[in-house]
Amino acid sequence: MLSWPKPATWPSIPPDSSAEVMAKEKTILQAKAREKLFDIQRKPLPLEPSSLLREANRRRAFLSVGNLSELYDSVDGSGLGAHSKLSPNKSSSNLMTRTMSGPATSETSLPVDRPMRLSEIHVAAEHALKQTISDPDFMTSLSSPEEFESRYMELTKGAADNYHRSWWKRHGVVLDGEIAAIFFKHGNYDLAAKSYEKVCALYSAEGWEELLADVLPDLAECQKILKDEAGYLASCVKLLSLESSLFSSKERQAFQSEVVRLAHSEMRHPVPLDVSSLITFAGNPAPPLELCDGDPGTLSVAVWSGFPDDITLESLSLRLSAFSSADEGLKAIRSTDARVLVPGRNIITFDIPPQKPGSYVLGALTGQIGKLSFRSHGFSQDGPVDTDEFMSFEKPTRPVLKVRKPRALVDITPAVSSALLMNELQWIGLIVKPIDYSLKGGILHIDAGAELKIEESQMIEIESYRSDGEHSSPIDASKVLSRPTDTGRVEKVPIENGKIKLPDWASDVTTLVWFPVRAINDTVPKGTSPASPQKHSIVDGMRMIALKLEFGAFHNQIFERTIAVHFTNPFHVSTRVVDKCNDGTLLLQVILHSEVKATLHVKDVSLDLQAGFEHLGKGDGRPTSSLFPLVIAPSSKAGILFVIRLSGTKDLDELEQADSMLHIKYGISGDRATGAHSPVPVKPDDSEELLFKISLKLKRPVLDPCLAVGFLPFSTDCLRVGQLVNMKWRVERLKDLEEASLSDDEILYQVDANPQNWMVAGRKSGHISFSEAQGSRI
Amino acid sequence: MASTACFVIVSKNDIPIYEAEVGSAPKKEDLAYHHQFILHAALDVVQDLAWTTNAMFLRSVDRFNDLVVSVYVTAGHTRFMLLHDSRSEDGIKSFFQEVHELYIKIFLNPLYLPGSRIASSHFDTKVRALARKYLYIRGIY
Numbered sequence: 001m002l003s004w005p006k007p008a009t010w011p012s013i014p015p016d017s018s019a020e021v022m023a024k025e026k027t028i029l030q031a032k033a034r035e036k037l038f039d040i041q042r043k044p045l046p047l048e049p050s051s052l053l054r055e056a057n058r059r060r061a062f063l064s065v066g067n068l069s070e071l072y073d074s075v076d077g078s079g080l081g082a083h084s085k086l087s088p089n090k091s092s093s094n095l096m097t098r099t100m101s102g103p104a105t106s107e108t109s110l111p112v113d114r115p116m117r118l119s120e121i122h123v124a125a126e127h128a129l130k131q132t133i134s135d136p137d138f139m140t141s142l143s144s145p146e147e148f149e150s151r152y153m154e155l156t157k158g159a160a161d162n163y164h165r166s167w168w169k170r171h172g173v174v175l176d177g178e179i180a181a182i183f184f185k186h187g188n189y190d191l192a193a194k195s196y197e198k199v200c201a202l203y204s205a206e207g208w209e210e211l212l213a214d215v216l217p218d219l220a221e222c223q224k225i226l227k228d229e230a231g232y233l234a235s236c237v238k239l240l241s242l243e244s245s246l247f248s249s250k251e252r253q254a255f256q257s258e259v260v261r262l263a264h265s266e267m268r269h270p271v272p273l274d275v276s277s278l279i280t281f282a283g284n285p286a287p288p289l290e291l292c293d294g295d296p297g298t299l300s301v302a303v304w305s306g307f308p309d310d311i312t313l314e315s316l317s318l319r320l321s322a323f324s325s326a327d328e329g330l331k332a333i334r335s336t337d338a339r340v341l342v343p344g345r346n347i348i349t350f351d352i353p354p355q356k357p358g359s360y361v362l363g364a365l366t367g368q369i370g371k372l373s374f375r376s377h378g379f380s381q382d383g384p385v386d387t388d389e390f391m392s393f394e395k396p397t398r399p400v401l402k403v404r405k406p407r408a409l410v411d412i413t414p415a416v417s418s419a420l421l422m423n424e425l426q427w428i429g430l431i432v433k434p435i436d437y438s439l440k441g442g443i444l445h446i447d448a449g450a451e452l453k454i455e456e457s458q459m460i461e462i463e464s465y466r467s468d469g470e471h472s473s474p475i476d477a478s479k480v481l482s483r484p485t486d487t488g489r490v491e492k493v494p495i496e497n498g499k500i501k502l503p504d505w506a507s508d509v510t511t512l513v514w515f516p517v518r519a520i521n522d523t524v525p526k527g528t529s530p531a532s533p534q535k536h537s538i539v540d541g542m543r544m545i546a547l548k549l550e551f552g553a554f555h556n557q558i559f560e561r562t563i564a565v566h567f568t569n570p571f572h573v574s575t576r577v578v579d580k581c582n583d584g585t586l587l588l589q590v591i592l593h594s595e596v597k598a599t600l601h602v603k604d605v606s607l608d609l610q611a612g613f614e615h616l617g618k619g620d621g622r623p624t625s626s627l628f629p630l631v632i633a634p635s636s637k638a639g640i641l642f643v644i645r646l647s648g649t650k651d652l653d654e655l656e657q658a659d660s661m662l663h664i665k666y667g668i669s670g671d672r673a674t675g676a677h678s679p680v681p682v683k684p685d686d687s688e689e690l691l692f693k694i695s696l697k698l699k700r701p702v703l704d705p706c707l708a709v710g711f712l713p714f715s716t717d718c719l720r721v722g723q724l725v726n727m728k729w730r731v732e733r734l735k736d737l738e739e740a741s742l743s744d745d746e747i748l749y750q751v752d753a754n755p756q757n758w759m760v761a762g763r764k765s766g767h768i769s770f771s772e773a774q775g776s777r778i
Numbered sequence: 779m780a781s782t783a784c785f786v787i788v789s790k791n792d793i794p795i796y797e798a799e800v801g802s803a804p805k806k807e808d809l810a811y812h813h814q815f816i817l818h819a820a821l822d823v824v825q826d827l828a829w830t831t832n833a834m835f836l837r838s839v840d841r842f843n844d845l846v847v848s849v850y851v852t853a854g855h856t857r858f859m860l861l862h863d864s865r866s867e868d869g870i871k872s873f874f875q876e877v878h879e880l881y882i883k884i885f886l887n888p889l890y891l892p893g894s895r896i897a898s899s900h901f902d903t904k905v906r907a908l909a910r911k912y913l914y915i916r917g918i919y
Contacts, residue, residue: 168822174815203818207793210814 010056011128013120020126024119056121153182173202177215184222193222193231204238213239213246230271233262233372241277241306252308260311264370272366273374278306279341280378281318281365283400292437293357293406295553300349301400303365305341311369312340318350319363320401352401354556359399409437410559412547415512418597418675419541419568424690425455425518425679427672428565430547431465432502433510440507442551444500448517452543452565455516459492460500465510502551514672519543519567527573527590527662527696541567568595570676573662573694578641585616588642588698590623590662594632598670598677602630603689605640608661613698614647629667634675659695666690707747708732724761732777733770746770782845783862783913784813785905787881789893790855792821796896800909801862813861816840820847824857834878835871850874856881862913873912880904 013021116124126142133139141151156175163172180195196219203212220235236255244252281303291297301318305311317335339348365376415429432439448454491503495515502511521540542564549559572593579587590607594600606622609615623640632638667689670677679690712728719725731747750765783801788794799810820840827839828851840847848870850858858874858881884896 163822167825170819170822174819205792206818206821208814208818210811211818214811 006055010116010121011124013116013124014127017123017127020123021117021119024122025117028119028122052121053116053118056124057115149182153179156182169202173199180218180222184218189222189225193219193226193228196222200235209242210246213242216242229262230273233259233273236262237273237275237278240308241275244308249308256307256309256311260369263372266371273372274376275374276376276378278378279365279374279376280304280306281362281376283362288359288399288402290402290404291352291355292404292409292552292557294354294556295403296354297352297401297553298349299352299401300347301362303341303346303348305343305346307341307343310340310342312338314338314368314370316348316365316367318365320360321363322356322358322360355401355403357403357405360401360403361399408435409557410434410439410442410549410551412549412559412561412563414563414565415673416675417566419566419595420519421596421668421676421679421690422519422521422541422567422569425516426567426677427461427514428517428545429673430513430515430563431510432506432513432549433465434508437551438507438553439502439549439551440504440553441555442502442507442549444502444513445548445550446495446498446500446515447546447548448498449544449546451520452545453518453520454495454498455518456495456498458495458516460495461490461492461514462500462503462506463490463512463514464506465512512673517543517545517565519565521567524661525569525694526659527575527694529575529697529699541569543567568676569694570594570596570600570666570668570690570692571664571694573696575696575698585643585645588644590640590642590696592632592638592640592664594635594637596668596670597634597675598668599634600632601667601669602632602638602664603628603667604663604665606663607642607696608663609644610660610698612647613644613660616643616645634670659697662694662696664692664694666692706734708734730777731770781863781914782809782813783860783909784810784817785861785877785909786814786817786859787877787896788821788857788859791893793893795894796901796905798902798905798909800906800913816842816845817847817859817861820849820859820861821857823847824849824851824859828855828857835874837867848874850878852878852881869912873908876908876912877905880908 129142130139133142138151141147156179160172160175160179163169163175176195177199180192180199183189183192183195196215199215200212200219203209203215216235216239220232220239223232223235236259239247239255240252240259247255281301283299283301289297289299299318303316315335315337316339335350367374411431411433413431413433415431420426420428430444432444446454489505491505493500493503500513500515519541543566544562544564546562547560551557551559572595574591574593576589576591577586578589581587590605592602604622605628607615623642625641627640630638630640668676668678708731710730710732712730714725714727716723716725731749746767747770748765748767751760752764753760781801783799785796785798785800786794787796797814799813823839824836827836827849834850834852836849836851838846838848844863845861846864848860848862848867850860850871852858858877860870860873862870880901881896884890884898884901885892890896
């Protein structure tokens with residue numbers, strides 16, 4: 001900065017100017033420093049009066065520190081200029097002693113032992129100037145303070161413009177500050193504000209905070225007077241966000257109270273306030289919060305407040321922006337209710353409603369103070385944003401919330417794959433396995449299909465499930481010891497309308513749910529015999545159960561599954577005639593095939609024979625030997641022998657339609673976890689005995705064949721499709737017809753060929769006469 | 779004997795990244811503002827003067843009353859500015875060169891964001907030590 005031209009020696013005071021001196025002293029004493037807004041106490045720059053004193057008295061001898069300090073104490077203000085910052089410059093008093101070694105001037109008319117006071121300096125200068133100036137305009141400028149000010153403004157404006165044009169912006173801005181101060185003094189607040197804005201803009205852009213701290217209160221004052229609320233708030237916020245050592249805490253509190261006061265008052269044009277430097281936030285240093293699709297959660301965010309005092313926020317909301325490429329720009333907003341932010345770090349939790357899948361990063365923080373809404377884009381890495389940093393932080397790319405794509409949260413599988421007993425009350429087990437998710441509050445709906453009834457009078461048993469190896473062999477001492485807490489907890493829960501409420505302890509562990517069902521099959525099962533081969537149909541024994549589990553923190557997760565459960569009769573019965581004794585009795589072997597994976601104890605068997613057969617022996621339908629109780633191992637067979645004999649019914653029709661019934665009294669000892677088991681006792685006095693009835697069709701065995709049929713070989717070896725072939729067979733009577741009732745010697749023959757493979761050309765059936773003698777052939 | 783000196787490092791974006799009062803006079807708040815004011819205005823002068831020469835040390839570029847501003851411009855257009863009262867130029871040049879070396883070491887730190895404030899207390903201690911070494915002992919005082 002260029003220094004102002006100083007005369008080599010200061011002109012002396014004219015002789016009879018004591019009155020002027022007095023008047024000048026009065027003006028000096030009366031002028032006082034401009035009071036700053038917010039009661040900011042700041043020592044003004046030692047630019048003028050003290051250096052003036054020093055300069056004027058530079059070459060004077062007899063100056064000592066003490067005298068000078070007296071002079072300084074009387075300095076109050078100046079009527080000149082605008083940037084009136086005063087300070088007794090104590091340090092320059094030290095410098096003073098240094099410069100006093102110069103020779104004393106001889107041009108003064110004052111006694112050499114007294115330095116000039118400020119007023120004297122002023123008067124002396126004025127007189128000297130008046131004597132030397134000839135330009136009338138200049139003389140008018142110097143005639144009164146107002147004229148001087150207008151001339152000063154003119155010159156300063158011109159200089160500022162020129163500085164700006166020559167790109168010496170900082171010099172230009174200094175002069176702009178001077179101009180603004182003069183405007184302010186004259187009440188041209190809008191012009192003053194404009195100039196102050198220029199100054200503040202440059203200082204804040206370049207980050208010279210002490211300079212900004214000096215000028216910004218002036219701008220704020222202008223804005224306040226002009227009622228520029230938005231600008232005033234912005235200035236206050238900027239003042240607060242400057243380094244805290246630049247202002248006393250009282251001053252900072254004053255800034256804050258201004259902001260709060262305005263925020264709660266009615267504003268004409270409320271504009272959202274940007275407090276990015278005052279309120280900053282950061283996510284948790286922990287890994288991002290992981291939620292499943294459709295779940296709510298809570299997110300905690302650290303918010304730093306740079307306000308000196310507690311500040312009450314009416315509301316606070318946080319925007320998360322989705323990070324995934326598909327949803328760029330989509331924002332999800334959370335909010336929380338009124339809270340108080342203390343200076344420093346605050347932890348705020350936000351409740352997050354269910355979100356779409358994706359990962360989210362922190363966006364902007366918005367909120368309300370009073371009626372004023374504010375927003376903050378200030379991210380902080382670890383601590384509060386260093387306001388000196390003008391390299392803005394990159395948007396944090398670390399996601400703070402991850403919502404997973406919908407995935408399987410639970411799995412329900414049947415516990416038992418092998419068949420259960422039909423028509424008896426059996427336990428069905430379901431393994432409910434949560435996959436990394438809590439099933440708390442879950443409700444399981446069980447919908448049995450047709451022909452399956454859930455016994456609701458019984459309680460449902462829920463037990464914790466250990467995986468396969470340990471469950472089937474409960475007695476494994478080492479394993480039991482190693483997990484003393486895993487006690488296989490069982491709880492009984494009632495079922496209502498097919499709904500089971502899962503207990504809380506079951507929400508995180510795999511559990512087995514046992515519920516009793518009865519599969520109903522009203523048809524009487526049929527056994528197989530050589531006469532009636534039967535196809536086993538698995539479908540007959542299948543029953544479907546529809547399951548639906550409602551769970552989730554928001555009760556919006558639904559898991560549906562339909563499982564098929566197999567039911568089967570305990571036995572499959574087949575018969576065969578083992579042998580024919582000489583006296584005509586037949587040995588009928590009834591083979592019991594166990595269809596279940598449990599041990600069956602057959603207690604008693606009785607056979608009601610169809611017409612045409614009758615029992616021998618005791619005649620009560622029991623088998624020959626008493627082998628009971630007969631234990632049949634899982635999936636194995638046992639045979640029971642009956643001795644029967646053909647009875648002499650001649651009614652062929654009756655013979656064809658009758659069935660024998662086999663009654664089996666049995667018991668079952670099985671584990672419900674492996675398969676069929678003994679039925680759930682509904683009433684306390686239910687016996688363990690179970691009754692199984694199966695109908696058998698016995699046909700009179702052909703033990704004495706009367707005829708023998710044989711095929712004769714084909715004429716040609718290879719047959720072609722479409723080729724006409726003669727088939728021949730021979731029928732031979734093996735023995736004489738004994739009964740005379742069959743007088744006709746005709747044989748009915750019938751040719752049945754698989755129509756898919758063969759076409760019969762010729763007669764398919766017919767009668768042929770056949771002689772009765774043994775050995776006759778056709 | 780007391781002397782005033784204020785040392786500021788201004789980055790190429792015109793943002794001060796380091797400030798220190800290295801004078802032996804006791805620090806005063808008003809003086810600090812005063813110094814900032816003068817140094818900030820001197821930046822204008824430097825921005826013209828820096829391109830007129832290819833030397834790094836620009837000597838004294840500006841005066842204010844009896845305070846002198848000396849400037850040293852690095853190759854990256856970072857300005858080291860020293861506000862001082864009149865003293866020997868050799869000492870100042872050596873001071874600047876030593877501080878330049880320290881500054882380069884700061885830049886070598888991969889975790890240092892160029893253009894951000896130099897917060898290293900080690901740097902601060904060293905600069906003050908250098909100031910004591912170069913600006914007072916060898917100065918003509």
